[in-house]
Amino acid sequence: MMGRPREFEKEEAIEKAMGVFWKHGYQDASLPELLEGMGLTRGSLYKAFKDKKNLFLIVLDHYETAAVDVAVTQLTDQNEPVGTTRILSLFAGIYGAVARGEHHGCLMCTAAAGPEMEDPEIAQAVHRGLYRIQQAFGTALNASARHKALSEQERLNVADVLLTQYVGLRVLARSQLPLGVLENSVKGIELILR
Numbered sequence: 291m292m293g294r295p296r297e298f299e300k301e302e303a304i305e306k307a308m309g310v311f312w313k314h315g316y317q318d319a320s321l322p323e324l325l326e327g328m329g330l331t332r333g334s335l336y337k338a339f340k341d342k343k344n345l346f347l348i349v350l351d352h353y354e355t356a357a358v359d360v361a362v363t364q365l366t367d368q369n370e371p372v373g374t375t376r377i378l379s380l381f382a383g384i385y386g387a388v389a390r391g392e393h394h395g396c397l398m399c400t401a402a403a404g405p406e407m408e409d410p411e412i413a414q415a416v417h418r419g420l421y422r423i424q425q426a427f428g429t430a431l432n433a434s435a436r437h438k439a440l441s442e443q444e445r446l447n448v449a450d451v452l453l454t455q456y457v458g459l460r461v462l463a464r465s466q467l468p469l470g471v472l473e474n475s476v477k478g479i480e481l482i483l484r
Contacts, residue, residue: 304349
């Protein structure tokens with residue numbers, strides 16, 4: 291006997307769940323909000339995604355593939371031979387998105403700043419994405435004559451500062467602070483990279 295086919299597209303449901311988690315955060319996204327936002331029944335959600343935490347882990351994985359991959363690709367793109375240009379382009383892109391009215395920030399960075407990090411599985415998923423970005427900053431720094439001359443530990447230190455700035459800028463995107471604050475942050479990154 292064949293099982294009944296699912297009446298929804300799983301990828302579309304994950305995208306919709308991501309929107310709910312983005313709006314409310316992991317802790318505050320209620321089951322009714324998820325069900326309404328995803329257009330699913332409770333039974334369908336549990337059958338397809340097990341529970342809210344597992345759904346969030348799937349959403350984080352989906353987000354990593356969609357957004358983190360883009361940042362890593364930009365930072366490691368050898369078509370741009372100067373690593374600092376790659377880095378500044380990434381930060382300028384973040385600022386540009388906020389200037390165009392995109393205030394949702396980074397789902398992973400928002401999770402990194404939230405109480406959900408007390409859960410070891412969620413923390414591991416967030417750390418994985420952040421580590422990939424930190425490593426990509428290191429790759430970009432290796433393509434910078436000034437930074438390549440630094441010791442490996444010093445380059446790691448700079449990559450950690452850039453990761454901190456990246457997370458901070460992505461979280462501040464949600465804050466609705468005046469654009470000048472974010473613009474000055476990007477200018478500050480230029481000073482760090484001189």
